[in-house]
Amino acid sequence: MRRFACEDFPTEHNQILNAQRKVRPLSPFTIYQPQLTSTMSILHRLTGAGLGVVFYGGAIAYALSGPIGLEFNSDSIVTSVANLPPAIKYIGKFTLALPFTYHSFNGIRHLVN
Numbered sequence: 504m505r506r507f508a509c510e511d512f513p514t515e516h517n518q519i520l521n522a523q524r525k526v527r528p529l530s531p532f533t534i535y536q537p538q539l540t541s542t543m544s545i546l547h548r549l550t551g552a553g554l555g556v557v558f559y560g561g562a563i564a565y566a567l568s569g570p571i572g573l574e575f576n577s578d579s580i581v582t583s584v585a586n587l588p589p590a591i592k593y594i595g596k597f598t599l600a601l602p603f604t605y606h607s608f609n610g611i612r613h614l615v616n
């Protein structure tokens with residue numbers, strides 16, 4: 504059986520290596536530059552998850568509104584939205600329409616490519 508002998512580097516070599524390690528980045532995120540495709544993929548997933556939360560949240564609210572005794576039908580929703588100030592209506596429409604539009608067009612782009 505063959506034995507290997509290991510010797511330590513001289514201390515001056517260790518000092519050089521330790522100095523180099525101090526300036527080396529600790530995480531790849533500090534040197535990684537995000538690309539357009541990865542950013543669009545992440546946004547597509549986030550908008551899909553957000554739309555899913557809104558859809559399932561509305562369905563659960565509708566299903567639980569009867570047993571709880573709350574009115575959650577189209578008439579009550581239209582009445583409550585009609586009473587809001589116009590600025591809040593536009594912000595709400597934008598908040599709902601932007602993720603839906605982005606997710607739809609990005610999905611079409613994905614299917615075409």
